[in-house]
Amino acid sequence: MSIKLIATDLDGTLLQGDHLTVSKQNIDAITHASEKGVLFAIATGRTWGVMSNIAGQVPVTNYAVLSNGASAYDINSRKLIPLREMPFKLWHPIYIYLKQNNCIPEIYYNGKSYLEQNLLSSYKSPYIKEDFTNELKSHLTAVDNLENYLVNKPIEKINVLFTPEENCGQVYDTLKISEDIHITSSLPGNIEITLKGVNKAYALKRLCLDLDISNEEVMVFGDADNDIEMLKWAKWSFAMENADKKIRKTAHFITDSNTKDGVAKGIEKYILK
Secondary structure (H helix, E strand, O other), X not given: OOOOEEEEOHHHHHEOOOOOOEOHHHHHHHHHHHHOOOEEEEEOOOOHHHHHHHHHHOOOOOEEEEHHHOEEEEOOOOEEEEOOOEOHHHHHHHHHHHHHOOOOEEEEEOOEEEEEHHHHHHOOOOOOOHHHHHHHHHOEEEEOOHHHHOOOOOEOEEEEOOOOHHHHHHHHHHHHOOOXXXXXXXXXXXXXXXXXXXXXXXXXXXXXXXXOOOHHHXXXXXXXXXXXXXXXXXXXXXXXXXXXXXXXXXXXXXXXXXXXXXXXXXXXXXXXX
């Protein structure tokens, strides 16, 4: 059975170490696979606003799974597709709790990311370079009172770029008590919260159902906790060499690291051979 769809994570996977750049080898491999009729999707925890520039580096991109599967974007029709969002009555108390514990929560809503104005100067992580932090900030919409601004609105995701080390364990354990949310991470200290049942595999299943593609015809690449479900689901799942041991054990194949064009090497070996 041939591969009909490639889906790849961004940070630590498709992108170079700057979190911004797709290498020429990766672009070329994806382009050649597209010429053979293979569709290409990006599967990310980011919003469309933050990752649209990256999709522009790979012009053959067809779809984007956003906010860890809470929404998707059809690039050809330029349509944002909400999939499963968190209702206000669920996300609002979580948001209050995070602020009370010195976290800097941003809200992903309708394809954009929102942050309270007074938290903007604290929006940073020791694990992210300044250039990438500035890129993220450039796509933020800062408002005076986020709770009022989005009152009664369903959202895609709550993202905490970095949780102070002294609070991280307690915050994570407290959030895990809830049976209504899904918690994951893509970077050290990062906490990403969506509605229960929402993950990248969930969104890819929805997409593949519409496209009449089975999981045996899907190739995926990932490196972090928020990739686990799709790595388990797809037959052609590749963990990056730079991924944690737990992630590498989850995938069916291991490819080279993100800085050594591991995505391209997987495509070249199993699609372009």
